[in-house]
Amino acid sequence: MVKSKLLQSGDVVKRLLPLAIGLGFMGLLWTKTQDLDWFAVQQSFEAIPHWRWAAALLASVISFWAVAQYDVIAHRHFGTAMPARAARHAGAAAIAIGQTTGFGPVIGAAIRWRLMPALGHAQIARVTGFVTLGFLSAWALLSATIALPLLIGQSWLAFLLFPIAALGFGGVLLCYPELRLFGFKLNLPSLRAMSQMTLLAGCDLIFAGLALHLLLPPEIAPSLPILVAAFALALGAGMMGGTPGGVGPFELALLALIPASDVAGLAAALIAFRLVYYVIPCIAGLTYAALGRVETPDLEIVQPLVQQGSRAEHAITRQSRTQGLRQKTAEAELLETPQSLALFLGPSRGQIAELLTPLRRRAFTQNRHACLYKVTAQDAVQARKNGWTVTAIAHEAVIDTRSYSTTGPERRQLRRFLRKASKAKVVFAPIDAPDWPSLHAIHKEWEEQHGQERGLTMGRFCPLYLLDKPLFGAYQNGVLIGFISGLSAPGVLSLDLMRHRSDIPNGTMHGLMDYMITWAQEREIDEVCLAAVPHPHLAKRLSLPPGLTRFKASFAPRWRPLYMAAPNRMALIICALDIMRTVLRPPAIPYTTAERWQVDALITGETAPLPCLTKLRETG
Incomplete structure (x- = not known):
């Protein structure tokens, strides 16, 4: 007391x-x-x-x-959907009255609430504090x-x-x-x-x-x-x-x-x-506050797309906050980061040229920069024709399963690693009934060795996310020692997660990857993507370790360049830095309360997954 x-x-x-x-x-x-x-x-x-x-x-x-x-700017920051003209008029009245009468934030909040009551007291307080x-x-x-x-x-x-x-x-x-x-x-x-x-x-x-x-x-x-x-x-x-x-x-x-x-x-x-x-602005502000029209938000639906595109990696966006961008003949998935609104992997339908102007407009109304991230060379050409600044940021390793085999001089290193795994009596098989506590234990051991897992455009360990994904495990003496997951699209299987214990025999992950390619081959899936690594010029400039690139190169893949683009060079730099920061330090997965409970239950082995809880994102 x-x-x-x-x-x-x-x-x-x-x-x-x-x-x-x-x-x-x-x-x-x-x-x-x-x-x-x-x-x-x-x-x-x-x-x-x-x-x-x-x-x-x-x-x-x-x-x-x-x-x-x-x-x-404040209304854009909080996504209130309030028309710019209404926000501007309310702000001018609030500031004119508040600065003249004193106690500006309190008076300003009262004026804004008088003109925009639909936002509620809490949102009005946020807008006033932001201003x-x-x-x-x-x-x-x-x-x-x-x-x-x-x-x-x-x-x-x-x-x-x-x-x-x-x-x-x-x-x-x-x-x-x-x-x-x-x-x-x-x-x-x-x-x-x-x-x-x-x-x-x-x-x-x-x-x-x-x-x-x-x-x-x-x-x-x-x-x-x-x-x-x-x-x-x-x-x-x-x-x-x-x-x-x-x-x-x-x-x-x-x-x-x-x-x-x-x-x-x-x-x-x-x-x-x-x-x-x-005095004069205060009188004008009081008049407007007394006689002005009460405004309501002009809501716009920006929910994620229901139908994913042909790229298997589109499924990764389920773990992040996204929006759907739709036009008459084109649509795409947009990733949200604090500084950027990124069109990820190109359009899921139609041509990218139709989406560039709406993307810039959408980003501007959210105080973000527009960018394209990990798009193909064809999309990069279209962006450059429209005046965007384009740069190569990655290249992905692609395997044509119709011609894949472990023979030939180009896969000599792969055969050497496969022999080491075979000598250690490591066997590979699909994981049809996941033991989530065991998978989680391997994931935690991997994190202790490699640091926090990355996110945004890289898959993260989550049972609800992995429920409908193909999983493949490596076993030694009947004990699971590593696993990988894939992402599926028509005719395509793409590598997603790779997790393993710290003491696995050499060649274990090579064997897992080879097994996934063979599995796709048997099911007449034409292409297996080993995912992307930084573009050589970027890796050299940033002095990145070559380990992951060497791992994928041992499969002698075809390398396909991926590009990033933005309306100007400064926006490109800001978006690239922000996406890199979000990948390295991703925010928490946006679970609902029920989903959080279900994840905890799965990794402790307390319950089986419920079909209604396989959706990860809150769309409210």
């Missing part, structure tokens, strides 16, 4: 301290106004030309348009790296500090797209969203500073860059002060940063700025 009271009292102090500081600044400002010649202030106010009033009002409109775009924290982050970046160097007369520092800080901030968002606080998961803005918010914050500060610059007497107005820099820092003082409109801290900070000989002229300009930038 005592601890609870202490926490409550501490919370009250935290809330009241900024307001107390702000009121203190208001008191200081009041004492300064006592010495003003108010008749001179009135004369300076009336001397402001009409065209300057109009220009300042126009600059304020542009400034509010920029900050209102934050709401559009507030996004602006503060962008403001801090611009103020620390550009405004401060300008004010201290070292403008050249901005050309050094801003790129370094922006790259560092972007690197953090790229490497850590999620933040966990007190058990809650927060999805941070994507690089695209944060870049847009930084540009919009810069636009807001420039045009707000321009509005003030237009209202100042020309003889005391500093250069526009200096005034904008001073305005940015004064705005921060006003936000931290906690008073309505930042009154007190804002003016005192501005007076300290741009001292003027004509105090009456400066006071008149500040009063005029308050009218143009605070």
Whole structure:
């Protein structure tokens, strides 16, 4: 009880301290106004030309348009399906009223809920928090790296500090797209969203500073860059002060940063700025909040595709969050990552050229970059013709079962490994009735040796995922020591998982792979894909170990190149880095509660799988 009271009292102090500081600044400002010649202030106010009033009002409109775009980005981030126009208008009203009355986040949330009640209180709170924290982050970046160097007369520092800080901030968002606080998961803005918010914050500060610059007497107005820099820092003082409109801290900070000989002229300009930038927008915001139309989300169904394409690897997407992209004569499966929306393996129906523009549009409305991932050479040619940047990232090993045999000089190394497995008395067979506890034990031992399994476009161990997949096991003295799984499509069988114990005899995995190829051959499956490895030029550049490539090369396959593409080079780099990060550190498989219970039951051997629980993804 005592601890609870202490926490409550501490919370009250935290809330009241900024307001107390702000009121203190208001008191200081009041004492300064006592010495003003108010008749001179009135004369300076009336001397402001009409065209300057109009220009300042126009600059304020542009400034509010920029900050209102934050709401559009926030709604895209949370996938609310709210029309951009409605989000922009609600955001402008919320910011105009909130910044003038004080307690911006609280007032802003109330205005947004008034105009968009269908989203609910929780989603409105998320949008408001996103807008507030996004602006503060962008403001801090611009103020620390550009405004401060300008004010201290070292403008050249901005050309050094801003790129370094922006790259560092972007690197953090790229490497850590999620933040966990007190058990809650927060999805941070994507690089695209944060870049847009930084540009919009810069636009807001420039045009707000321009509005003030237009209202100042020309003889005391500093250069526009200096005034904008001073305005940015004064705005921060006003936000931290906690008073309505930042009154007190804002003016005192501005007076300290741009001292003027004509105090009456400066006071008149500040009063005029308050009218143009605070009072008029606040009145307009209140009018819109009172009379504006209540908006509802414009829902769009983006569920995953029901029918998979001809590529067997499409089944891997069941373990990740995906969307279906459908056009009249074409459709494809899209993989979601924090930075990208990737069309995976090419279209499942139709031509890829028809999907490029809709893919870019869909990615833009989700604050992501569009890309193509692991597409064929034919699809890469179509993307390049449409102006996309294309690069080879992998090549997959393909076996034609109609001509496959272990004879010939090209498979000499394979025969050597097969003899070692035979000498160790390792036998191979399909796994028709999986012993999930044994398979799970092998998987855990494999992870202890090789590290966490990869994900996204690489299969992961999960009984529900493997239920309908062909499984093949390697046995020594009747004990399972390794297994592989395959992915099936018409006429194709593709390698998926490979798991084994740490002490298996040499040649065991070669024997398993050879057995799977022979199994497909007997069932007249024309092609077995041994899956992809990094493209030689990429492997050389990244100094990747050649072990997996040597393993697949021993089967003398035909190598088929796979490509990645994006609308421009920067988007290609961002998408490639983000996909690589997600592959190496995949998020948890999106189980439902029932599926999680069923997986736990299977790997502990407590129950048999239920047919209704073979679906892995939550589509809600």
